[in-house]
Structures are given as structure tokens and as C-alpha cells.
Amino acid sequence: MMEVCGSSNVTLREFGCEQSLLSRPDGSASFVQGDTSVMAGVYGPAEVKVSKEIYDRATLEVLIQPKVGLPSVRERSQEQCVRETCEAALQLSLHPRSSLTLILQLLHDDGSLLSCYLNAACMALMDAGLPMNCLFCGVTCAINKEGEIITDPTAAQEKESRALMTFAIDSTERRVMMSSTKGSFSVHEMQRCIAVSQKASEKIFQFYRDSVRRRYSKTL
Amino acid sequence: MVILLDPTAHLKLISWRSFDPLNERDLTESFIRVDPLVLRSARGRCRFLPVCRTYIAPADSSSSTRRSRCGTGGMFSCLKDKVGEVLVPGDEFSFQADDTISLSGPAKPEKVVCGPGLRRSGDRLLVSKSGVLRHKQPNVFWIDSQQRRYVPAKGETVIGIVTAKSGDVFKVDVGGSEQASLSYLAFEGATKRNRPNVQVGDLVFAQFIIANKDMEPELVCMDSSGRANGMGVFGGGGLLFTVSLGLVRRLLSPHNEVRADLEQLFPCELVVGMNGRVWTRASTVQQTLIIANLLQSCDTMTSQQRQQLFRRVQQGAL
Numbered sequence: 001m002m003e004v005c006g007s008s009n010v011t012l013r014e015f016g017c018e019q020s021l022l023s024r025p026d027g028s029a030s031f032v033q034g035d036t037s038v039m040a041g042v043y044g045p046a047e048v049k050v051s052k053e054i055y056d057r058a059t060l061e062v063l064i065q066p067k068v069g070l071p072s073v074r075e076r077s078q079e080q081c082v083r084e085t086c087e088a089a090l091q092l093s094l095h096p097r098s099s100l101t102l103i104l105q106l107l108h109d110d111g112s113l114l115s116c117y118l119n120a121a122c123m124a125l126m127d128a129g130l131p132m133n134c135l136f137c138g139v140t141c142a143i144n145k146e147g148e149i150i151t152d153p154t155a156a157q158e159k160e161s162r163a164l165m166t167f168a169i170d171s172t173e174r175r176v177m178m179s180s181t182k183g184s185f186s187v188h189e190m191q192r193c194i195a196v197s198q199k200a201s202e203k204i205f206q207f208y209r210d211s212v213r214r215r216y217s218k219t220l
Numbered sequence: 221m222v223i224l225l226d227p228t229a230h231l232k233l234i235s236w237r238s239f240d241p242l243n244e245r246d247l248t249e250s251f252i253r254v255d256p257l258v259l260r261s262a263r264g265r266c267r268f269l270p271v272c273r274t275y276i277a278p279a280d281s282s283s284s285t286r287r288s289r290c291g292t293g294g295m296f297s298c299l300k301d302k303v304g305e306v307l308v309p310g311d312e313f314s315f316q317a318d319d320t321i322s323l324s325g326p327a328k329p330e331k332v333v334c335g336p337g338l339r340r341s342g343d344r345l346l347v348s349k350s351g352v353l354r355h356k357q358p359n360v361f362w363i364d365s366q367q368r369r370y371v372p373a374k375g376e377t378v379i380g381i382v383t384a385k386s387g388d389v390f391k392v393d394v395g396g397s398e399q400a401s402l403s404y405l406a407f408e409g410a411t412k413r414n415r416p417n418v419q420v421g422d423l424v425f426a427q428f429i430i431a432n433k434d435m436e437p438e439l440v441c442m443d444s445s446g447r448a449n450g451m452g453v454f455g456g457g458g459l460l461f462t463v464s465l466g467l468v469r470r471l472l473s474p475h476n477e478v479r480a481d482l483e484q485l486f487p488c489e490l491v492v493g494m495n496g497r498v499w500t501r502a503s504t505v506q507q508t509l510i511i512a513n514l515l516q517s518c519d520t521m522t523s524q525q526r527q528q529l530f531r532r533v534q535q536g537a538l
Binding site (some may be wrong): 018026027044045047048093096130160172177 | 306308348359366371377521
């Protein structure tokens with residue numbers, strides 16, 4: 001089993017979310033972590049191109065739009081991370097031969113971008129009412145020169161860090177669904193980061209629940 | 221890593237697509253058809269038998285003495301406690317049989333009918349959509365969620381737009397992932413000679429007779445006795461607009477407040493399709509637009525705000 005990290009309270013920057021704020025997509029959400037801000041829109045289940053049709057499940061497409069210019073290699077790799085996480089969480093076999101499109105628009109980048117993409121994606125998928133096995137959230141951990149773990153780092157903290165890791169955690173068993181790492185670190189450090197992320201994920205899932213409750217408060 | 225359960229395995233057992241809270245007879249039939257395992261549990265167990273893992277049945281002698289029953293107590297109370305609460309995907313209910321011995325003879329197997337948003341996996345019940353848990357007597361549970369995209373379901377009536385005529389079928393856009401087909405013979409009084417007058421671009425109010433994830437959905441414009449029963453091509457005038465599926469369900473539910481408030485305003489025709497499309501026609505264009513705007517804003521208002529707004533409209537503020 002993982003050891004629980006020494007410092008008992010995990011600090012995350014302030015985060016906020018708004019659901020169904022766009023009128024055209026079937027589900028939309030914006031997610032803010034500190035100064036990092038992302039907007040997500042989901043379209044689907046919709047008609048699919050014959051070339052992309054999969055006979056037993058829905059085709060999920062994730063598009064990441066940077067603030068300026070065209071998506072580059074960095075965006076492509078982030079797209080893949082988000083897509084594979086969403087594919088594991090969604091019950092795609094319930095909508096065969098249809099397409100789901102998730103569009104993530106970067107509004108401002110101040111560190112922990114991939115985790116913010118993941119959180120926005122989860123809120124938007126939930127808003128669209130797509131069948132899911134579980135929720136997921138993203139947590140970014142940075143290890144600085146002194147070997148301390150910083151959760152949800154800013155861009156400046158990311159730059160100074162020795163290693164940077166992002167984990168997607170599922171809501172039912174708090175397991176790691178996806179990991180993306182950069183820099184050098186030991187196995188022990190990685191395990192500590194996972195433990196810290198699992199702890200931080202509880203806060204985020206509680207926030208998810210509260211914001212969904214707020215959304216449905218008018219129809220209760 | 222997440223272990224993906226095989227969703228097809230339990231879909232065969234619980235058909236939540238053919239769920240219709242207004243028609244209980246259909247529900248029981250579909251339940252009996254799709255869920256033989258629960259009915260077969262002669263040992264008086266009311267828990268859902270797991271289908272994914274191997275289930276080792278207790279020997280006969282032990283089963284006769286230890287008849288476990290989680291009946292009305294465990295299963296219902298645990299779901300009923302949560303009725304009216306907001307649930308998110310990943311929440312689960314587990315129905316572990318408790319070890320109480322029933323003295324009142326063989327217990328009847330209890331059944332829970334799961335509607336949209338609830339899914340059985342082994343002896344657990346998983347929530348797969350976010351929304352409010354609703355309950356209908358005696359044993360129907362479902363998740364009431366606000367979503368915009370329509371997924372066709374058998375028996376539901378929808379407003380479609382005819383997009384193409386090809387041979388003997390019309391293609392109809394209902395807002396789902398695939399266009400539905402509508403045979404030209406599926407109208408009241410239609411024969412091979414007497415074709416219905418349907419043009420591309422017309423609106424039709426029709427009912428699904430085939431709607432499942434693996435097949436092209438099919439619509440008809442008549443009921444089982446061959447009568448139109450309100451379905452068919454729309455006349456001229458009127459306005460079509462879209463609202464969320466949650467509001468449509470609220471509008472169609474019996475004794476609905478929104479509808480009652482709307483009746484107070486002025487006479488109008490209102491056609492509500494389960495796919496989120498609403499068509500309305502009042503005596504003047506202005507009144508038609510007022511109704512459309514009111515309904516579209518109903519989604520984001522509390523009941524007090526709505527009543528206030530309707531009162532202002534009634535007093536002639538708009």
C-alpha cells in the first residue's frame with residue numbers, strides 16, 4: 001500500500017467551475033484553478049463520419065485549442081492523455097456508431113494545465129449527461145530542488161521544479177487512471193506523489209458533488 | 221488502473237432504455253423479459269445475483285436453514301433514503317444480504333426497476349449520470365438529469381423534421397445521433413395509391429416503434445389501431461424551438477406547475493416532443509413569441525421567479 005504523505009493537509013489553489021454556460025454544445029463547463037482557466041464543450045452522441053465509425057462503441061475525439069495559433073505537438077500529446085482518461089471513464093459501448101467531440105479551449109495558463117483540462121473535461125461530460133462508470137480528476141504535483149512536493153503548482157513553481165507529474169484519479173477507488181511525468185525522480189518519490197494526489201482528489205470530488213448539487217438546486 | 225466492467229453483460233438483464241415511468245404495465249413486462257435471474261431466485265433472496273463473477277450456490281441443507289433476506293428493509297430503505305438527493309456517476313448502492321433468518325415462510329423476491337442513469341453490476345447498483353434520484357411507487361427508481369442531447373427511446377413521441385424522401389421512406393431528423401426513418405404507409409389512411417402529402421422540411425409529430433442502440437430508429441405517425449391520435453404532419457404557422465430535456469419531461473408530467481401557469485396566460489396550442497423540441501401557436505405572432513421566450517427561460521428559474529415573471533406577463537408588462 002501507498003504511504004500517506006507526511007504533511008497532512010494538501011494545499012490546492014482556489015478552484016471554481018461553472019456548468020452549462022454555453023448554449024450551443026450539449027454539455028459545457030469552465031474550470032478555474034488559481035489563474036489557470038479552461039473552457040470545455042461536449043457535442044454528442046452525434047452522427048459520425050463513416051471513416052471514423054466504430055461498430056461497437058462511440059468514437060471520442062478530443063480537441064485542444066491553444067490561446068493563439070494552431071494546436072502543436074504539445075497539445076496533441078495532452079489530447080491523447082485526456083482522451084484515454086475519458087475513454088476509461090465513459091461507457092462508450094452504450095452509444096455505438098456515434099461520435100463524441102470534446103473541445104477544450106485554453107483561456108489562461110498558469111501551471112497545472114493538464115489537470116485543469118481533465119477537470120474541465122469531467123465536468124463537461126457530466127453536464128452532457130453521458131453515461132459514465134466513475135468521475136475522474138486531474139492533480140499535478142511538482143517536486144522542487146529541496147525534494148518537497150508541491151500540489152497544483154503555478155507556472156513559476158513548475159519552472160523551478162525538478163520533476164512534474166500529473167495523475168488522473170478515479171472517484172470510486174481513487175486509483176490512477178493516467179499519468180504523465182516529466183523530469184527525474186525516484187520510485188519512492190513517485191509513490192509519495194500518487195498518495196498526495198489521491199488525497200487531493202478527495203477535495204476535488206467533494207467540490208464536483210457540491211457544484212452539481214448547486215446546479216440541480218432549482219429542480220429539487 | 222480502472223477495470224472496465226463488461227457493460228453488455230448487464231444490459232441484457234436490465235433494459236433501462238424501454239423504461240417509461242407513465243406506463244407501468246410495459247415496465248413489468250420488460251422487467252420480466254429481461255431479468256430472469258431475479259425471478260428465478262427461489263431461495264427468497266432479493267439481492268441481484270451477480271452475473272460477472274462465478275456464484276457458488278449454497279448446498280441445499282444450508283440454504284433451507286439460512287434463508288437470508290434483505291427484503292424491503294435493506295434494499296429499499298437504502299435507495300429510498302437517497303430519493304430527492306443529487307447523485308453523481310460512480311455512486312453505488314450495494315445490496316448485501318444480511319444474515320437474518322426469515323421465520324415467516326419463503327420470502328418473496330423483491331424487485332427494483334432501474335430507470336435511466338442507474339445500472340446493475342453484480343450485486344451493486346451503479347449511478348451513471350448526475351442528477352436527482354426519483355422514485356415512483358412501488359419500486360421504480362431513476363435519475364432525473366438535465367441534458368440537451370436526445371437519445372431515442374421506444375414509445376416516445378417526438379417532433380421531427382423531414383430531411384429527405386427516398387423511395388418509400390422519409391428520413392426524419394429527431395436530434396439524435398442518427399436520422400430516423402418514417403414509412404409513407406405509417407400515416408392514418410395511407411395506402412400505396414393514397415400517399416400522404418409530406419414535403420422535405422415539414423414537421424412531423426411521430427412515435428418511435430424501433431429505437432435501440434444497434435438499429436436505425438423507426439417512427440410511425442399512427443397508434444396500434446391505425447388512428448392518427450394527434451400525430452402526423454404539422455399545419456402552417458406556429459413556432460418550433462428547443463428546450464432542455466429535463467424541462468420537456470417536467471412539462472409532460474401530470475399536474476405540472478409550469479403548464480398550469482401557462483394555462484393562465486392566453487389560449488395557445490402546444491406540442492411537446494420528448495426530444496426537447498416544442499412547437500407552439502397562439503392567436504397572434506406576438507403571443508407565440510412570448511410563450512416561446514417564457515418556456516426557454518423556465519430552465520434556469522426557481523418556481524418563485526417563474527411565478528413572478530408569469531404574473532408580470534399576465535398584467536401586460538410585455
